[in-house]
Amino acid sequence: MPKETAAQRVERIKTEKSGLDVLRDIHHYAIHDEEPHPEDIDRFKWYGLYTQNTNLQASSDETLYFMLRVKLVQGAINLEQLRVLSSISKEFARGTANFTTRQAIQFHFIRVRDLPEIFYRLKSVGLSTVFAAGDVPRNIVTCPVAGVDEHEIYDVTKVVAQVNDYFDGNKDLANLPRKYKVGISGCSKHCMGHEIQDLSFSAVEFEDGRVLFDVSAGGGLASNKQFALHLGFVEAYKILEVVKAVSIIYRIYGLRDNRKKARLGHLIDAWGLKKFKEEVEASLGFIFEKGAAQEYTPYAKREHFGIHKSKSNGKSFVGCAVNGGNIGAKGLEDLADILEKHGATTIKATTTQNFVAIDVPSDAVNNLVEDLDAIGIDANPNPFKARTISCTGIKFCKFAISETKDAAIDLAEHLHAKFPDFKETVSISLNGCPNSCAHPHIVDIGLLGKKFKDENGETVSGFELVLGGTLEGDKSRFGEKMKLNIKADEVNNTVEKIIASYIKSSKKYIGLFLKDLIDGDEFTIYDLK
Structure with a gap:
């Protein structure tokens, strides 16, 4: 028999057992201290786990270590979650913790035997690693200051929550051809980066006063390096319908013969934009509205650094830069202490490995900025550290x-x-x-x-x-x-x-x-x- 290709192997593994079903195996391996089966290791991705390099591992240490990625829904972390993440970093990840470009946080040196306790702690504060990796819908990216920015075009908080609820552990989407990245934003600075998402929705204010969303599809980097293509415009309440239609079309018709040509953009290339759009509209039962090409903020200026007045009376939000996204256990703990000291409760991670403190009392904001500066977190970063x-x-x-x-x-x-x-x-x-x-x-x-x-x-x-x-x-x-x-x-x-x-x-x-x-x-x- 001919040897399996990489794509054939992955498709077989996913068909034989869903990645979502590997959780019970993770617990079995942890409790019995057994070496995980190689095919289950592939399925571990569905719970945010990747095997890591052995460069920093002692030659005498034969432990199989993993990177663990934790989804931050809408990029948000509250005080209790910050402290739990810090404890996980300190006790199980050798102090490592890094913000990612998809508004998540990830740890290193994770051992399988520690995963049940880690998962328990995450669940206790409403955090999860489900669908943080694998051939599934990844964490939805959005504007970190949605709902608090006076200059936003549209508050997408509720819409993002609806789409996240649809994606969350959805068994119908647990076997996509490849990873699938969605972005939704009402940001006036367009910080979500719609051009490189598989599917994205960017708020646009039209001359008649209506706010519609520019729908784009097929963007990506690496093997599918191309900018997303414009499909048209929809109203906010139709976003979830579009997400469902595109997701199912991708699941059914996405290309599975070659892992390097299996993203949504490759399907659009194979079909042509016209056919893809027609298929989506046929599934929806309505057509996208037409409109002129929009002006978007240049990439380097898509940021929210500094102190800004919030929509919430008496509150401010503060955009902060972190060195290379490297926050660590102590950084998370110190950050929680500083926020609590000054009456703030929540940060939101950005797509540039930084974060925004979103609910700082305005009368405490300058003192908070000073305390953050003391631990190397800058609200007014120099132009090199910023991006x-x-x-x-x-x-x-x-x-x-x-x-x-x-x-x-x-x-x-x-x-x-x-x-x-x-x-x-x-x-x-x-x-x-x-x-x-x-x-x-x-x-x-x-x-x-x-x-x-x-x-x-x-x-x-x-x-x-x-x-x-x-x-x-x-x-x-x-x-x-x-x-x-x-x-x-x-x-x-x-x-x-x-x-x-x-x-x-x-x-x-x-x-x-x-x-x-x-x-x-x-x-x-x-x-x-």
């Missing part, structure tokens, strides 16, 4: 080639030290492998993990430079690979030279500078060496 993101990196990820978390923190600090008066926010991404977990293709300066030969012919780990990406509706563009390999210890100086060249240039915005650098109109890449 530098990173993936898990070689410390924990099996696919990574290069270290990213510490490198990202060091790079942001280096750039701020070199350019203390620089004001324009620059989006930077350090991605440890050729995949796109840290979105290196949609930032100003992307660093993509790579192995290459150095000047002595030795194979080294480093990065490939990617420049000029951004999200801005139909003006979005992916960054260009510059065919410049950078050793890990040369990253800071290389990016410094890019910023220094921009400062010396005649360009008013770094995006224009990078476009010319890519096109070769004024600058050449060898200037950076």
